[in-house]
Amino acid sequence: MISSNNINIASRSVLSSPGAVRSELPLSLDAVVKVMEARREICDILDGKSQKFLMIVGPCSLHDTGSAIEYAERLRQLSDQVKDHILLVMRAYFEKPRTTVGWKGLIYDPDLNKTYNIEKGIFIARKLMLRIVDIGLPVATEMLDPIIAQYIADIVSWAAIGARTTEAQTHRQLGSGLSMPVGFKNATDGTFQTAIDAISTALSEHSFIGVLEDGHVGVFRTRGNPYAHIVLRGGNGQPNYGAEHIAFLKVAMQKAHLKPSIIVDCSHANSGKDYRKQHIALEDVLSQIEAGETAIRGVMLESNLLPGSQKIVSGCRPTPGLSVTDGCIGWDETAELIRSTYARLAALHPAAPATPES
Template sequence: MLPIQDLRVRSVERLVAPRLLKESLPLSAAASQTVYESRAAIQRILSGEDKRFLVIVGPCSIHDPVAALDYARCLRGLQDELKGELFLVMRAYFEKPRTMIGWKGLINDPFLDGSCNIQEGLRLARKLLLQINELGLPTASEFLDSITPQYIDDLVSWAAIGARTTESQLHREMASGLSMPVGFKNGTDGSLQIAVDALGAALRPHSFVGIDQEGFTSVIRTSGNPWGHLVLRGGHKRSNYDPESIQEACMRLLKAELPERLIVDCSHANSAKRPAVQEAVLGNILEQRMRGTTAILGAMLESYLIEGSQKIPEDLTQLRYGVSVTDPCISWEMTEKLLRRSSLRIQEALLVES
């Protein structure tokens, strides 16, 4: 026989089945309660029943589980204090889409050295999510690979479909079966329609190929996800959090007969990847909300222990603790200030309304 198959495949390694990973790191009662209650709270915010402001905040990506858990403890310390006005969810992103090349995230390359020990990456991701949820702090993550959710989705309260994958049929199908609310980001060029189309697609049932809890290739049949919403993150040419952009997004949703539910990503193109600009973006959308733009239900912030970002060095002992290795983040000190200030502004607005 002539060689015609797997010509460019170096090796194939069988992954542990989702069920086995979950048995080795089982969902605890405390984590289960956090996930259940936080998903319900986010759904109430999306429906307008809960008037709190949803804030998804945390590192651009997680490369160091120890530092990430330190950050989670800081955020958990604010949770009870601000819970009357803000619903805090920690951003816990383990998969990073790359336009060309680069580090693909903790799950793909947990040791940051190109060894790509995905087995260990999945284990580390699940362990960290379990620890954060056991603190009583809900988590949010982007699902980039369609197989990954089977290993960790029981520990995620809010999911994102990113700007590079919102147009993907596979990701729309996957979102239609996810158990948590899902935010669809607009395209990297700023286009809204692909995200609006994604919302409509994910709302409906689908059948597609995936894996089951035993790791076997299976036909997955879904019922559709009613809790999809739009995430505005700007584009190559402009930001899209201003009142005119918000109005345009609402008009597109209405035209598609979809609920007016918006979350604004204060980072990425909306801040031109300058972390300090997130403060101005957050202030702007809170002002719009207080002036009656009820479609703005929440915000995303990229935040870590130390401001800025760093490249992954060849000598990993030179990594600075608590500093992002992907997009630059605001510091914890700035995060704490912004969250407290936002809580006060919402509190004042609620008092005026009552």
């Protein structure tokens, strides 16, 4: 029979519904409380109600659950030591946008061998996120595929929309309906307007088509997300976190009737794609805060147990704790940077009040 449909589809298979996966790997009542408390604290930081500094720290992408749990346990211990002035959130990214081709992340290819067992990847990712929350850390991730969001969003305390998708209507609508604060990254050329437009859009109500809990297609109507904000990641190999960039951005956001709440991603173009230079961006940001800048609410660091990165080699198991995507700083430098940040913030706010209730 001649058909004009699905000509380039090699195969199809049924995927378990979001509701079925969440029923099999449920979020406990204790975990719900932890997620909601972390979201509330992040909102207070973004609002300026809390003097705490948000640090979203962790691997560029997770490919090994054992090393991810070890990282989370170390980060939790450090979190307890700096919690008076810093809220540590673990970066747990499972989807990787690709400029052309490459490994798309643990959800899409959990075995790192191009077998693309997506259902297995969803279960592994959700189970790992639940473990991180149980350890006592909030989870941050990038929302890339709007359908995947239905499988994991209930565990997430902070979400990012990447530079390649910030311009997309689909992701702006998604951001408007997500239950956690959402950071929109600036465009890959380093300019701000695309992210500013995305924030304005996400603040608004929307209606769009999506996948319901039972797997059926349905219509979602959103209220708008009041905690959409901007994440600076540089562009075209140049940073955009300097005081002059922040000043320009604040004016642009105020003209758009947006409250400037800024997160600086110390990686990507802000480090010249050299993980060893992330500390330069962090130190500059802290100097601005010491000089009185209040619009910068936090930073992101790409960090793993081991410094650097590795290639995925067919037939070889990657080294645990070493990035298979962007290069990351190692644990020793991570701990040093967090502790030095804490010391500088403690000197700036020696008697910081407790985070107020929302």
